[in-house]
Amino acid sequence: MKSITSQKILIIGNGGREYAIGRAFSQDSRVDRIYFYPGNGGTNKLGENISVQTDEELIRFILSHQIDFVFIGPEAPLVEGMSDVLREAGIKVFGPSSKAAQLEGSKAFMKDFVSRFGIPTARYLQTSHYDEAREFIISLTPPIVLKADGLCAGKGVVIVNTHKQALEELKNMLEGKSFGEAARCVVIEEFLDGYELSVFALCDGEEYVLLPASQDHKRLLSADRGPNTGGMGAYAPTPLCDEEMMKKIENLIIKPTLKGMQKEKMPFYGVLFAGIMVVSIGDVLQPYLLEFNVRFGDPECEILLPLLKTPLLDLCYGVMEHKLGLLKVEISQRYCVGVVIASQNYPYSTSEAKAISINDVDENLGHICFAGVNLKDGILMATGGRVLVCVGVGESLKEARKNAYALVGKVHFDGMNYRDDIGFRALKNV
Incomplete structure (x- = not known):
């Protein structure tokens, strides 16, 4: 590969993932400048958050600032074709085409694709028709898995324990009551244990x-x-x-x-x-x-x-x-353990913004990646959803988890919510 020097990078997205990507780039001496679109209240410590309204404005910004490449973090812009638009404008992009992104954008497309190529997956039916779906559901032994075909931010999957529950959920999905338009086509699967x-x-x-x-x-x-x-x-x-x-x-x-x-x-x-x-x-x-x-x-x-x-x-x-x-x-x-700290009402509803205080973080333990945060008068605020991730690093999984929870103890805001057992499956016999 050619020598890489003096890079300017734009990262699309505003979550903990995009913060982590920016952090990785910020530790590379060959990276001169990092931009985030739109970013969050933590990413501006790593680079510059920008605001544009249209694809045309975004392209003008990229070209005028001589950005070397764009890294697209979330699924929605990939499925919607942002990488194609940028490539057509002569801009380097890290991320698949919209056609390739159908592997995530449509569960029906994915299941049909893997079936064509003999990739092991659960027995399934994809359909928009209630009667066809009902017949397949009755043929399955509960539990039964129902998935909305389209994007649902990782939440479009329901597992039910009876045929009656499955048929009720199916009706809600096909009528748009559950997951909206994303569930007008559903994928029904046998449950894998x-x-x-x-x-x-x-x-x-x-x-x-x-x-x-x-x-x-x-x-x-x-x-x-x-x-x-x-x-x-x-x-x-x-x-x-x-x-x-x-x-x-x-x-x-x-x-x-x-x-x-x-x-x-x-x-x-x-x-x-x-x-x-x-x-x-x-x-x-x-x-x-x-x-x-x-x-x-x-x-x-x-x-x-x-x-x-x-x-x-x-x-x-x-x-x-x-x-x-x-x-x-x-x-x-080494090993890494990440513990998500979420807002009080996650994932049921939005939460009132709360001020965050963080005591001195020992970098030997790990670091914090910021997600659902913004800055208000210079104060970091938890604005709802998943707020941040405490990432512990260690020579063993046990040490990494201990360090992650030590970092959790450094974070304080009203209503903070987290699990106390990350890594339990691997550590239960340790």
Whole structure:
């Protein structure tokens, strides 16, 4: 690859993921300037938050400020085609095309795609017709999984325990009462019983680099109780994914997906996330694909980037220039645990803004990534949703979790809410 110097980078998004990406770039001496659109009250410590109203204004800003490339963080702009618009304007972009982003943008597209290429996934039906869906639901043994086809910010999945509940939820989804227009088409799946893994691959269309397997914690409350959320914490690497399991995921899911995307003339460039359910079939553990995302997860991004020894900047150029195969990618042998601190009413409703106080943070423990925050008269305010992520780093998973919760103890605002058991599956026998 060519020598990389004096980079100006624009990051699209306003969450903890985008803060983590900006933080990784800010530690690279080759990065001169970082912009965020729109950013949050914490990202302006790493760079400059900008505000524009249209794609045309955004393109003018990028060109006039001689920005080297744009990193698109969230799923919505990718699915809506922002990367295509920017590329057509001659701007370098880290992120897949809108066609490739259908892997996340449409669960029906994803399920049909993986079925065509023999990728292991749960038995399913995608439909907009109640009678057809009812017949399939009755054929399944509960629990039963119903998914809205479109984007729902990670919350468009319902698991029910009876046929009656499934039919009631189906009716609500098809009528737009649950998840709005995103559920006018539904995907109904058999329930897979096992444990989940999050596996991320950086992809340049042909070559790919696997990052350490991680595990997200979706439920709001400790011991996996309460409703699903966007994620209340994560850790990596997980001992629940050994070398043999990672090889299975690579050969059965990642490789055939990238080959299939090439075959269907929508090669995948960027970050591909595979949500995996590991199921025990007799004495054999088998990975099944639950879902794809076409970007870094949040909060997984916050705990994966600190494990990179190879600079994120080099990886981005490896992807954008289709030269990942030329890079020698190194991963730290340490562990990371991220604990999300959310606002009082998350995920049920909005919360009143509250002032945040943070005591001195010992950087030997880790760091904090900011998400749902803004600045008011110089004071950092928790503005609702997931507010920040305390990222602990250690030589063992146990040490990393201890450090993460030590950081949690440094944060104070009224109504703060977090789980006290991140990493419990891996540590329960330690």
